[in-house]
Amino acid sequence: MMNRRIWAATAAAWLALSAGLPMAAMAAEETPDALVKRLSADVLDTIRNDKSYKTGDVARIGTLVDKTVMPHVNFQRMTSAAVGPQWRQATPEQKQRLQAEFKALLIRTYAGALSQVSDQTVVVKPMRAAAGDKDVLVRTEVRGKGDPIQLDYRLEKTADGDWKIYNLNVLGVWLVETYRSQFAQEINARGIDSLIQALATRNKG
Template sequence: MTLTRRQWHRGAAALAAAWCLGPVTAHADETPDALVRRLSTEVLDAVRADKAVQGGDIGRVIALVDRMVMPHVNFRRMTAAAVGPGWRQATPEQQRRLQDEFKVLLVRTYAGALAQVSDQTIQVKPLRAAAGDQDVLVRTEIVGRGDPIQLDYRLEKTPGQGAGWKIYNLNVLGVWLVETYRGQFAPEINARGVDGLIEALSARNKNNAQRG
């Protein structure tokens, strides 16, 4: 699917909101759709109340992501899926660097779009899942000015300490985040290996930082 420029900007705003999910106390018995509904409402309220985030303050956005988002995201799985087969050949240090650079890339890519969050509301569609499912799709729409924005979440049920539902992929307007980046990363890995991808991500992040 090819997005128009207007669709991309509206989708980026929705995805940016998804990356700033509000802080919550985990509820072991909370269903995934209830979790998404509650988090989505809190993030919109939080973004509207934070002028620094709306202004694209990168330091503020990164702090927000670390504090609010990461407890609800299986970011290791997300990064591994985006890197593809090369992840299994990467050393623990390479995997750490990949996660760090990938997070910065995502935050910088969507920070500016936070300024577009204004009067949107969230509509969570009925969950199509059995009671015992451990991997589910939660479908939502961002409703505001213009056409509704499709924003879907893939979540998995995690056991043990910190058990609960974790997000590991996002779909904006029919485009899955992980698959999009895997398509960008694969040529770099094929040409220069995992270290080449790390260097490319680092250079891209530094360039973005210099450009503001």
């Protein structure tokens, strides 16, 4: 699993998608790199000014994620990509449980990392994309103490015109692909239900 420093940056990245929801109409008109830049600045200020985010309270962070982060994420695409080819064989109930447990895993993993977010700033690099592109890469660096942390976003433009994230790259490691290799081992050995149970057990631990 990724170390705490990397997850601290990832936590900042996820929460960077939360602060701008009251301006959703404006966000829909923004380019993906401008959206990432504005929300990143907003959330870092929020974390600095609200110490309750540093308590590691999974329930509080979970509520924040459900109400604010998830609208900016294509979570079904993330989960299906992490599960891999076996996703197509899963029943609707299994898919629902996989999404719920995968989300809980991510929340639990970076809840503690939030306490490490303090003086970081996010620098968005120039984006290489054509005006009509609907699948783009936004590259950023999280800068603070120590070396800069590479943090890239994969976003897609939905039919409604919104930009949604479906993958993250932290220091050259794509989040979905990292979990795919772990999940594949469990599925190949014991099946989808076993993966669901393993995730549920980890989330309760």
